Amino acid sequence: MLYPTNLYRADPFSLMRRLTDDLDRGRPGHGQAFPPINIWQSDEAAAISAELPGVDPGDIDISVKDDVLTLSGERHAPDLFEGANWHRRERAFGKFTRAVRLPFRVDPEKVEARFADGVLRVAVGRPDADKPRRIEIKAA
Amino acid sequence: MTKKVTKRPEQAPTETTETAEATRNRPLLRPLTDIAETPDGVTLAIEMPGVAADDVDVTLENRVLTIRGRSGAVDPENLQPVHAEYAPGDFERAFTLSEDFDSEKIEAEMKSGVLTLHMPRAEAAQPQKIKVKAS
Numbered sequence: 624m625l626y627p628t629n630l631y632r633a634d635p636f637s638l639m640r641r642l643t644d645d646l647d648r649g650r651p652g653h654g655q656a657f658p659p660i661n662i663w664q665s666d667e668a669a670a671i672s673a674e675l676p677g678v679d680p681g682d683i684d685i686s687v688k689d690d691v692l693t694l695s696g697e698r699h700a701p702d703l704f705e706g707a708n709w710h711r712r713e714r715a716f717g718k719f720t721r722a723v724r725l726p727f728r729v730d731p732e733k734v735e736a737r738f739a740d741g742v743l744r745v746a747v748g749r750p751d752a753d754k755p756r757r758i759e760i761k762a763a
Numbered sequence: 764m765t766k767k768v769t770k771r772p773e774q775a776p777t778e779t780t781e782t783a784e785a786t787r788n789r790p791l792l793r794p795l796t797d798i799a800e801t802p803d804g805v806t807l808a809i810e811m812p813g814v815a816a817d818d819v820d821v822t823l824e825n826r827v828l829t830i831r832g833r834s835g836a837v838d839p840e841n842l843q844p845v846h847a848e849y850a851p852g853d854f855e856r857a858f859t860l861s862e863d864f865d866s867e868k869i870e871a872e873m874k875s876g877v878l879t880l881h882m883p884r885a886e887a888a889q890p891q892k893i894k895v896k897a898s
Protein backbone atom coordinates (compact mmCIF):
# COMPACT_ATOMS: atom_id res chain seq x y z
CA MET A 624 0.00 0.00 0.00
CA LEU A 625 1.19 3.46 -0.86
CA TYR A 626 0.91 6.45 1.44
CA PRO A 627 1.52 9.72 -0.35
CA THR A 628 3.07 11.78 2.42
CA ASN A 629 2.93 15.05 0.53
CA LEU A 630 -0.88 14.83 0.63
CA TYR A 631 -1.08 15.24 4.37
CA ARG A 632 1.09 18.20 5.18
CA ALA A 633 -1.65 19.91 7.19
CA ASP A 634 -2.32 17.00 9.53
CA PRO A 635 0.59 14.71 10.43
CA PHE A 636 -1.73 12.27 12.20
CA SER A 637 -3.92 11.58 9.20
CA LEU A 638 -1.27 9.29 7.80
CA MET A 639 -1.35 7.22 10.97
CA ARG A 640 -5.17 7.22 10.94
CA ARG A 641 -5.19 6.04 7.37
CA LEU A 642 -2.81 3.22 8.24
CA THR A 643 -5.06 2.01 11.04
CA ASP A 644 -8.10 2.37 8.77
CA ASP A 645 -6.43 0.15 6.23
CA LEU A 646 -5.62 -2.43 8.88
CA ASP A 647 -9.25 -2.35 10.04
CA ARG A 648 -10.56 -2.89 6.56
CA GLY A 649 -9.81 -6.57 6.67
CA ARG A 650 -11.99 -7.10 9.73
CA PRO A 651 -15.74 -7.58 9.37
CA GLY A 652 -17.89 -4.66 10.51
CA HIS A 653 -15.16 -2.13 9.87
CA GLY A 654 -16.03 -1.01 6.38
CA GLN A 655 -15.35 2.38 5.00
CA ALA A 656 -17.90 5.08 5.75
CA PHE A 657 -20.23 5.96 2.91
CA PRO A 658 -19.81 8.22 1.05
CA PRO A 659 -16.00 8.50 0.97
CA ILE A 660 -15.01 12.17 1.08
CA ASN A 661 -11.97 14.26 0.27
CA ILE A 662 -11.38 17.70 1.78
CA TRP A 663 -9.22 20.61 0.63
CA GLN A 664 -8.81 23.88 2.45
CA SER A 665 -7.11 27.25 2.54
CA ASP A 666 -7.45 30.26 4.82
CA GLU A 667 -10.44 31.55 2.93
CA ALA A 668 -12.25 28.56 1.51
CA ALA A 669 -12.67 24.81 1.65
CA ALA A 670 -13.84 22.20 -0.81
CA ILE A 671 -15.41 18.85 -0.07
CA SER A 672 -15.96 16.14 -2.64
CA ALA A 673 -17.90 12.92 -2.12
CA GLU A 674 -18.31 9.88 -4.34
CA LEU A 675 -22.03 9.16 -4.67
CA PRO A 676 -22.47 6.97 -7.75
CA GLY A 677 -26.06 6.06 -8.54
CA VAL A 678 -27.56 8.65 -6.21
CA ASP A 679 -30.16 11.03 -7.64
CA PRO A 680 -29.15 14.67 -6.99
CA GLY A 681 -32.67 15.24 -5.64
CA ASP A 682 -32.02 12.67 -2.90
CA ILE A 683 -29.00 14.50 -1.48
CA ASP A 684 -29.40 16.91 1.44
CA ILE A 685 -26.61 19.31 2.32
CA SER A 686 -26.90 21.48 5.41
CA VAL A 687 -24.50 23.82 7.13
CA LYS A 688 -24.61 24.99 10.71
CA ASP A 689 -21.74 26.99 12.19
CA ASP A 690 -18.70 24.95 11.18
CA VAL A 691 -20.39 21.59 10.60
CA LEU A 692 -21.42 20.44 7.15
CA THR A 693 -23.86 17.54 7.04
CA LEU A 694 -24.39 15.37 4.02
CA SER A 695 -27.31 12.99 4.00
CA GLY A 696 -29.54 11.17 1.56
CA GLU A 697 -30.53 7.85 0.21
CA ARG A 698 -29.34 5.62 -2.56
CA HIS A 699 -32.22 3.65 -4.07
CA ALA A 700 -31.70 0.26 -5.61
CA PRO A 701 -32.72 0.33 -9.28
CA ASP A 702 -36.10 -1.26 -10.04
CA LEU A 703 -34.78 -3.39 -12.85
CA PHE A 704 -33.06 -5.69 -10.39
CA GLU A 705 -36.27 -6.56 -8.59
CA GLY A 706 -36.92 -10.28 -8.60
CA ALA A 707 -33.76 -10.94 -10.58
CA ASN A 708 -31.34 -13.75 -9.93
CA TRP A 709 -28.06 -12.36 -8.71
CA HIS A 710 -24.71 -13.37 -10.08
CA ARG A 711 -22.73 -10.72 -8.26
CA ARG A 712 -23.72 -8.15 -5.71
CA GLU A 713 -21.01 -5.73 -4.65
CA ARG A 714 -22.84 -2.42 -4.41
CA ALA A 715 -24.74 -1.29 -1.33
CA PHE A 716 -27.92 0.76 -1.06
CA GLY A 717 -29.77 2.66 1.64
CA LYS A 718 -29.63 5.82 3.71
CA PHE A 719 -26.45 7.63 4.61
CA THR A 720 -25.36 10.58 6.74
CA ARG A 721 -21.95 12.13 7.21
CA ALA A 722 -20.96 15.23 9.12
CA VAL A 723 -17.74 17.12 8.55
CA ARG A 724 -16.31 19.71 10.91
CA LEU A 725 -14.58 22.46 9.00
CA PRO A 726 -11.74 24.59 10.31
CA PHE A 727 -13.90 27.73 10.26
CA ARG A 728 -17.48 28.94 10.53
CA VAL A 729 -19.22 28.78 7.17
CA ASP A 730 -21.07 31.63 5.53
CA PRO A 731 -24.36 30.02 4.34
CA GLU A 732 -24.36 32.47 1.43
CA LYS A 733 -21.02 31.16 0.25
CA VAL A 734 -21.86 27.48 -0.14
CA GLU A 735 -22.02 26.05 -3.62
CA ALA A 736 -22.77 22.44 -4.49
CA ARG A 737 -22.44 20.70 -7.83
CA PHE A 738 -23.21 17.11 -8.73
CA ALA A 739 -21.78 15.55 -11.87
CA ASP A 740 -21.03 11.95 -12.91
CA GLY A 741 -21.74 10.62 -9.42
CA VAL A 742 -19.37 13.00 -7.65
CA LEU A 743 -20.63 15.77 -5.37
CA ARG A 744 -18.45 18.86 -5.01
CA VAL A 745 -19.21 21.40 -2.31
CA ALA A 746 -17.31 24.68 -2.10
CA VAL A 747 -17.63 26.71 1.08
CA GLY A 748 -16.35 30.19 1.83
CA ARG A 749 -15.37 31.79 5.09
CA PRO A 750 -17.39 34.82 6.23
CA ASP A 751 -15.49 38.08 5.72
CA ALA A 752 -15.86 39.00 9.39
CA ASP A 753 -14.18 35.76 10.38
CA LYS A 754 -11.07 36.04 8.25
CA PRO A 755 -7.77 36.62 9.97
CA ARG A 756 -6.76 40.25 9.71
CA ARG A 757 -3.31 41.66 9.63
CA ILE A 758 -2.67 44.22 12.34
CA GLU A 759 -0.30 46.98 11.64
CA ILE A 760 2.07 48.17 14.29
CA LYS A 761 2.08 51.90 14.74
CA ALA A 762 5.19 53.77 15.62
CA ALA A 763 4.96 55.11 19.14
CA MET B 764 -32.12 -23.52 -9.69
CA THR B 765 -31.19 -21.37 -6.74
CA LYS B 766 -28.51 -18.74 -6.68
CA LYS B 767 -27.62 -17.89 -3.14
CA VAL B 768 -26.08 -14.52 -2.66
CA THR B 769 -24.10 -13.23 0.24
CA LYS B 770 -24.47 -9.50 0.62
CA ARG B 771 -21.22 -7.67 1.03
CA PRO B 772 -21.95 -4.02 1.63
CA GLU B 773 -19.42 -1.27 2.24
CA GLN B 774 -16.92 -2.64 -0.18
CA ALA B 775 -14.44 -0.23 -1.59
CA PRO B 776 -12.98 -0.37 -5.07
CA THR B 777 -9.52 -1.87 -4.93
CA GLU B 778 -6.60 -1.31 -7.19
CA THR B 779 -6.44 -3.78 -9.99
CA THR B 780 -3.38 -5.60 -11.18
CA GLU B 781 -5.09 -7.63 -13.86
CA THR B 782 -3.93 -5.84 -16.94
CA ALA B 783 -0.92 -4.03 -18.28
CA GLU B 784 0.01 -0.85 -16.48
CA ALA B 785 -1.47 2.42 -17.69
CA THR B 786 0.85 5.22 -18.71
CA ARG B 787 -1.29 7.76 -16.90
CA ASN B 788 -0.13 8.55 -13.37
CA ARG B 789 -3.41 7.70 -11.74
CA PRO B 790 -4.59 4.61 -9.84
CA LEU B 791 -6.40 2.00 -11.89
CA LEU B 792 -9.42 0.81 -9.95
CA ARG B 793 -11.65 -2.21 -10.22
CA PRO B 794 -15.22 -0.86 -10.21
CA LEU B 795 -17.88 -2.41 -7.96
CA THR B 796 -20.33 -4.35 -10.09
CA ASP B 797 -23.79 -5.81 -9.69
CA ILE B 798 -24.72 -8.55 -12.14
CA ALA B 799 -28.21 -9.98 -12.33
CA GLU B 800 -29.98 -12.45 -14.55
CA THR B 801 -33.19 -11.05 -16.01
CA PRO B 802 -35.78 -13.03 -18.03
CA ASP B 803 -34.31 -11.96 -21.37
CA GLY B 804 -30.65 -11.66 -20.55
CA VAL B 805 -28.13 -10.26 -18.13
CA THR B 806 -27.93 -6.78 -16.64
CA LEU B 807 -24.78 -5.22 -15.20
CA ALA B 808 -24.51 -2.08 -13.07
CA ILE B 809 -20.95 -0.80 -12.81
CA GLU B 810 -20.01 2.01 -10.44
CA MET B 811 -17.56 4.49 -11.93
CA PRO B 812 -17.83 7.79 -10.06
CA GLY B 813 -16.19 10.74 -11.79
CA VAL B 814 -16.40 9.21 -15.25
CA ALA B 815 -18.42 11.04 -17.91
CA ALA B 816 -20.47 9.14 -20.49
CA ASP B 817 -18.01 10.04 -23.27
CA ASP B 818 -15.08 8.57 -21.37
CA VAL B 819 -16.55 5.07 -21.09
CA ASP B 820 -15.31 2.35 -23.36
CA VAL B 821 -17.09 -1.00 -23.58
CA THR B 822 -15.70 -3.72 -25.82
CA LEU B 823 -16.71 -7.30 -26.44
CA GLU B 824 -14.03 -9.42 -27.99
CA ASN B 825 -13.70 -13.19 -27.97
CA ARG B 826 -16.34 -13.51 -25.24
CA VAL B 827 -14.49 -11.08 -22.98
CA LEU B 828 -16.44 -7.98 -22.04
CA THR B 829 -14.09 -5.17 -21.04
CA ILE B 830 -15.24 -1.96 -19.41
CA ARG B 831 -12.92 1.03 -19.15
CA GLY B 832 -13.61 4.45 -17.71
CA ARG B 833 -11.38 7.49 -17.64
CA SER B 834 -11.85 9.74 -14.66
CA GLY B 835 -12.21 13.44 -15.33
CA ALA B 836 -11.55 14.43 -11.72
CA VAL B 837 -9.56 17.61 -11.15
CA ASP B 838 -8.25 18.93 -7.85
CA PRO B 839 -9.58 22.31 -6.75
CA GLU B 840 -7.18 25.17 -7.37
CA ASN B 841 -5.41 27.16 -4.65
CA LEU B 842 -6.45 24.68 -1.97
CA GLN B 843 -4.41 22.22 0.07
CA PRO B 844 -5.60 18.64 0.49
CA VAL B 845 -6.21 17.96 4.18
CA HIS B 846 -8.21 14.75 4.25
CA ALA B 847 -8.46 11.97 1.69
CA GLU B 848 -10.64 8.88 1.82
CA TYR B 849 -10.60 8.03 -1.84
CA ALA B 850 -8.22 8.50 -4.71
CA PRO B 851 -9.89 9.34 -8.01
CA GLY B 852 -8.71 6.92 -10.64
CA ASP B 853 -9.47 5.25 -13.89
CA PHE B 854 -11.57 2.11 -13.91
CA GLU B 855 -11.09 -1.17 -15.66
CA ARG B 856 -12.72 -4.55 -15.33
CA ALA B 857 -13.27 -7.51 -17.59
CA PHE B 858 -15.79 -10.35 -17.51
CA THR B 859 -15.82 -13.57 -19.45
CA LEU B 860 -19.24 -14.26 -20.94
CA SER B 861 -20.91 -17.39 -22.12
CA GLU B 862 -21.09 -17.45 -25.88
CA ASP B 863 -24.78 -16.78 -26.29
CA PHE B 864 -24.90 -12.97 -26.22
CA ASP B 865 -25.70 -10.83 -29.20
CA SER B 866 -23.03 -8.14 -29.22
CA GLU B 867 -25.15 -6.01 -31.58
CA LYS B 868 -27.96 -5.75 -29.07
CA ILE B 869 -26.02 -4.69 -25.99
CA GLU B 870 -27.39 -1.44 -24.59
CA ALA B 871 -25.24 0.80 -22.43
CA GLU B 872 -26.37 3.78 -20.40
CA MET B 873 -24.32 6.02 -18.11
CA LYS B 874 -26.12 7.91 -15.37
CA SER B 875 -24.74 9.54 -12.22
CA GLY B 876 -21.51 7.59 -12.44
CA VAL B 877 -23.17 4.21 -12.89
CA LEU B 878 -22.93 2.33 -16.17
CA THR B 879 -25.87 0.02 -16.86
CA LEU B 880 -25.44 -2.66 -19.50
CA HIS B 881 -28.36 -4.69 -20.80
CA MET B 882 -27.27 -7.77 -22.63
CA PRO B 883 -30.08 -9.75 -24.23
CA ARG B 884 -29.40 -13.37 -24.99
CA ALA B 885 -29.06 -14.27 -28.64
CA GLU B 886 -32.28 -15.66 -30.08
CA ALA B 887 -30.68 -18.93 -30.98
CA ALA B 888 -29.91 -19.41 -27.31
CA GLN B 889 -33.42 -18.70 -26.04
CA PRO B 890 -35.08 -21.87 -24.76
CA GLN B 891 -37.01 -23.59 -27.52
CA LYS B 892 -39.57 -26.29 -27.19
CA ILE B 893 -39.15 -29.34 -29.31
CA LYS B 894 -42.26 -31.13 -30.33
CA VAL B 895 -42.28 -34.85 -30.01
CA LYS B 896 -44.02 -36.52 -32.86
CA ALA B 897 -45.97 -39.66 -32.31
CA SER B 898 -44.99 -42.28 -34.81
